[in-house]
Amino acid sequence: MTGTIMTLSNHDIEQAAARIREAERSGVACLPLTPDYPGCTTADAYAVQEANTVHAIAAGRKLAGRKIGLTSRAVQAQLGVDQPDFGVLFADMAIADGEEVSYSRLLQPKLEGEIAFVLGKTLDSSDITLTSVIDAVEYCLPAIEIVDSRIADWKIGIFDTIADNASSGLYVLGTTPRRIAQVDLRLCGMVVEHRGEAVSTGAGLACLGNPLNATLWLARKMIEVGRPLGEGDTILSGALGPMVAAERGEVYEVRINGLGSVRAIMSR
Numbered sequence: 001m002t003g004t005i006m007t008l009s010n011h012d013i014e015q016a017a018a019r020i021r022e023a024e025r026s027g028v029a030c031l032p033l034t035p036d037y038p039g040c041t042t043a044d045a046y047a048v049q050e051a052n053t054v055h056a057i058a059a060g061r062k063l064a065g066r067k068i069g070l071t072s073r074a075v076q077a078q079l080g081v082d083q084p085d086f087g088v089l090f091a092d093m094a095i096a097d098g099e100e101v102s103y104s105r106l107l108q109p110k111l112e113g114e115i116a117f118v119l120g121k122t123l124d125s126s127d128i129t130l131t132s133v134i135d136a137v138e139y140c141l142p143a144i145e146i147v148d149s150r151i152a153d154w155k156i157g158i159f160d161t162i163a164d165n166a167s168s169g170l171y172v173l174g175t176t177p178r179r180i181a182q183v184d185l186r187l188c189g190m191v192v193e194h195r196g197e198a199v200s201t202g203a204g205l206a207c208l209g210n211p212l213n214a215t216l217w218l219a220r221k222m223i224e225v226g227r228p229l230g231e232g233d234t235i236l237s238g239a240l241g242p243m244v245a246a247e248r249g250e251v252y253e254v255r256i257n258g259l260g261s262v263r264a265i266m267s268r
Contacts (some may be wrong), residue, residue: 008037008044017051020164023150029107030150030265034157042081045162046225052165053088064234065089066222067145068214069166071207071238079158084208086218087166089234095172095264101146101246103267109148109169109246111264112239113200113254115191115211116143116173117180119235123219124228136229140183142259145236146246171236174262183258184211190240193253202241204222211237 008016016033023030023119034040035046057063070076070084095101103109148169151160161167164176185204192200208214216239229235246252249268255261 005041006043007039007041008041008047012037013044013047013051016048016163017055020048020150021052029152032151032155032157032160033163034159036216037159039257040159042085042158042162044132045159048163049087049165055132056088056090062091063088064091064094065236066218066229066233067166067168067171067236068218068238069161071214072178073092081158081162081241084214084217084238085158085162086221087162087168089168089171089236090144093170094234095146096169097172097175097262098265099172100265100267101170101172101247106146106148106169106246107150109146109266110243110245111192111252112145112147113192113202113241113256114143114145114239115183115185115188115204115207115237115256115259116141116171117211117215117237118177118234119229119233121230122228122230124223126223128211128216128219128223130216133212133219134180137180137212137215139177140180140185140259141177142254142256142262143236144172144223144252144254144262144264145239146172146264147168147243160204172262172264173234174260176260178259180212185212188257188259190254190256192241192244193255194250199252200241200244202239206240206241207238211240214238
């Protein structure tokens with residue numbers, strides 16, 4: 001599956017986008033998209049994602065940033081790709097630390113511990129470097145991404161997950177902002193705790209070697225697609241450890257060395 005050539009017609013793209021929207025509206029996951037679109041490419045998948053982004057903005061939803069997925073080399077190999085993917089963060093996807101997460105908004109949620117970056121500058125130069133990204137980051141926060149899939153039973157290929165906004169759901173940001181110079185972003189340890197037990201562990205190096213590397217990839221990619229990252233954008237930089245199923249009525253806490261903690265309180 002290539003990433004530069006499109007094979008689907010506009011009709012197919014709109015049809016696939018509508019299937020995802022209907023699954024989200026109804027709360028009933030749809031069958032995987034890939035079997036119905038043989039020869040589909042990652043470019044086609046992003047076109048489906050963009051169609052739903054345009055639809056959401058027209059309906060009044062506000063962009064808040066981007067999320068990065070597939071930052072694990074092992075998961076990339078499993079899905080047959082050689083780079084991460086990205087999805088859109090809308091303002092109404094943000095949940096405050098300690099605020100109850102409405103389970104009714106989700107279909108089959110899982111959660112991940114991540115580092116979020118908030119930008120203080122726009123990244124729109126054609127020659128972005130890692131130092132450009134470091135200079136643009138205002139601060140970082142501990143974060144929980146509540147990933148979700150509109151595809152039944154998480155039976156996803158790369159086309160399905162990209163088209164489905166990179167399997168996005170909701171996200172929770174911590175309230176302890178840190179300058180990136182205060183945190184060892186490569187070696188900082190992360191743990192997800194549930195009922196006092198560690199259910200997922202990891203570190204910054206699990207995210208393309210460093211979450212800043214993933215953010216650099218995203219900044220370049222967003223210029224390529226004509227939607228550069230802007231001042232105030234929130235970036236979920238990718239999972240630091242394995243996903244954990246998010247159960248009704250349960251509380252999950254993510255702790256990241258040097259960054260503090262953040263909780264997801266799932267409603268019943």
